[in-house]
Amino acid sequence: MLPNQVHAQTPTPARDSSAVAVKAASAAAVSPVVGVWKGPLPIPGGSLPIQLEVGQVGPNKLVSTLDLPAKRLNRIPISLTFRGDTLVFYAPKADSRFVCLLSADGQELVGQWTQPGLRVPVTLRRNVPAGAVVSGPTVVVKATTYHTEPVTLASQPGSVKLAGTLSIPDGAGPFPAVVLLSDMGAQDRDTRQGSYHLFADMASFLARQGIAVLRLDDRGVGESTGSVPLTTTADLVRDAQAALTYLRLRPSLDPARTGFIGHGEGGNVALLAAAQPLPPAFVATLAASGLVGLELLANQAEPITSPADTARVGTARRAAWAEVLRKAEQLRNSGSNAAQVETYVAQQRLKIKSAERKELEAMLKFRRSMFEIIRQTPNDDQAQAIVVNMLHQRYPSMDPGAARARAVQLTTPWYRYYLKFDPQPGLADVQCPVLLLNGTSDAEVNAAANLAALEKGLRANKRVTVRRLPAINHWFQTPASEQIAATDGTVDPVVYPVMLDVVRDWVLQQAGK
Structure with a gap:
């Protein structure tokens, strides 16, 4: 650590390490960097508004957060380090660093912003005076450790x-x-x-x-x-x-x-x-x-039976769409105009979506039936035997051990209770x-x-x-x-x-x- 680099509050296992509290350069009651700072971050093709908020939670203890409203990123905890007169803000989650100086009048932070693929000058202007940081229309938020x-x-x-x-x-x-x-x-x-x-x-x-x-x-x-x-x-x-x-x-x-x-x-x-x-x-x-519990669970996706099943479904969808594109190209080559080709592609897209919707409806019907049988069959052995048979019919390639494990899971006390829960x-x-x-x-x-x-x-x-x-x-x-x-x-x-x-x-x- 540099001789003039000061970190406040050495982290302990019980402390919050995501928003680092740091010592200000002086022992003044309120640090001159406390407040809300706003300005544009230049990016290729334009700029993004950014905001830094620095709060003081105790004598010589500061916390800071970063907002990127355009990205809907708010209150990202960032560290603040003093190196002499230089301030260094660092956001680990965004891998972004702002190295700056406080202007003579105390109203601007002037420096350079760096992140992967970007290195630009940035000036942030004080937006809210120190001691007047308010969040929301009715709630005053005070950052603390x-x-x-x-x-x-x-x-x-x-x-x-x-x-x-x-x-x-x-x-x-x-x-x-x-x-x-x-x-x-x-x-x-x-x-x-x-x-x-x-x-x-x-x-x-x-x-x-x-x-x-x-x-x-x-x-x-x-x-x-x-x-x-x-x-x-x-x-x-x-x-x-x-x-x-x-x-x-x-x-x-x-x-x-x-x-x-x-x-x-x-x-x-x-x-x-x-x-x-x-x-x-x-x-x-x-x-x-x-x-009700049965309806909620029925509307959720059935757990994946195997990576191979997932791959087959994805391959089938890609193959179906590739066939549509191949036939569309054939239509172009045979003299069909653009409107005719677009009509064909739109019709095929609707057919594919309709098939997927029918598959979802069939899945929902299957799951409702399976859960209803479990709910009406109190004997676990009988219920599990029926469920294993239903799973094998629905998924012929499903591993017998996986089908058995799924049947046991579906007849646990939690599942039985939740299927009846309203x-x-x-x-x-x-x-x-x-x-x-x-x-x-x-x-x-x-x-x-x-x-x-x-x-x-x-x-x-x-x-x-x-x-x-x-x-x-x-x-x-x-x-x-x-x-x-x-x-x-x-x-x-x-x-x-x-x-x-x-x-x-x-x-x-x-x-x-």
């Missing part, structure tokens, strides 16, 4: 151990708090999907905004005891209630401002818990279901504030159908907020087209920043009441 603690609690009956992590903002409190409730399947406390960690990212973001967050390993996952296939949605409701009680007993947290944020099935678990005695202060759902009956008893948030490109939980059903069930509750996020999938990932690619051209999945902002603002609004 936070620490984490390991948590172990018991869920009854059976004294099942649930292990997880509690992220708590630094300070005296009492703070509002949330329990994150995961989607169906075996999820750890971070809800890891490859390199994508939805709950870990949510916990980091919310804790920096003054909201404590508890996230837990599911039963039978990580450090939690119990069994995933033996766990039902009713068990998950008891787990959620145990987690809520734990937070309400923490002295630094406000029991009157403690609620749930549930993803997928976790959203339904949160709503079920909210219909019980001692409900949460609020519930935010991310892609919760409004349909989210509607308990919704009328939910009286706390509710946020319903869904992505319009969710292939697992159709936003239109499920939001309509949830809104209908919650119609007696006058404190329901509904938001649809265009082009966002079930995991609330920022579309790849709106991200900056890495040097090798790849794009890692990143949580959609607009979703984070919506959830944060809504929770703080409830906490402020």
Whole structure:
């Protein structure tokens, strides 16, 4: 490290490392770089607006974020390093660096922006004075540091151990708090999907905004005891209630401002818990279901039977389209005019789409039939034998072991419970504030159908907020087209920043009441 390079707050395992707090060059009460800085980023063919926000969270402690509105990237945590009079902002996720100087009048950051394939001069002008940074029309957001603690609690009956992590903002409190409730399947406390960690990212973001967050390993996952296939949605409701009680007993947290944020099935678990005695202060759902369990599962894609099956489907589609193009070329060569060729291609495209639609309808009918048989056949051995036979008829090349494993999975207590699950009956008893948030490109939980059903069930509750996020999938990932690619051209999945902002603002609004 250079002698005049100062980093504030040496990171510890319990600290947030995604938004690096740094020491200012002087011990002044408010650093001269605190504020919002905006300007154009020159790119080939035009420019993109960018914004840097620098906040001060304590004596000589700064945090900073980067916004690229045109790319719908908001509040990307970035590091800020001082090298004498030079400021260096660095965003690891975007692999971007801004090296600059503060102008003599303190109103501009003048320097050079670099990222893979781009090196340009940039000038950002102070947009909001220091100390006057406000986010949203009604919510004042104060960035802070936070620490984490390991948590172990018991869920009854059976004294099942649930292990997880509690992220708590630094300070005296009492703070509002949330329990994150995961989607169906075996999820750890971070809800890891490859390199994508939805709950870990949510916990980091919310804790920096003054909201404590508890996230837990599911039963039978990580450090939690119990069994995933033996766990039902009713068990998950008891787990959620145990987690809520734990937070309400923490002295630094406000029991009157403690609620749930549930993803997928976790959203339904949160709503079920909210219909019980001692409900949460609020519930935010991310892609919760409004349909009965059998219908929701039937409308989801059947798990891939094998890579070979996937390859065959893709090959068949490409071959069909190649044949259309070949015949179109034959028509051109035989003297057909452009309009005739275009008409032919359009007709064939409609035929292919019609065939795909019929295939989807056949799949839906097959899955409904299979699930209905399971629901009406209580004996596992009998149900599994029927399911194996149905799978072999539908997928002749399916491995017998895979068919058997699928049949066993479909007759576990969780599946049997969920196939009969209807989210509607308990919704009328939910009286706390509710946020319903869904992505319009969710292939697992159709936003239109499920939001309509949830809104209908919650119609007696006058404190329901509904938001649809265009082009966002079930995991609330920022579309790849709106991200900056890495040097090798790849794009890692990143949580959609607009979703984070919506959830944060809504929770703080409830906490402020």
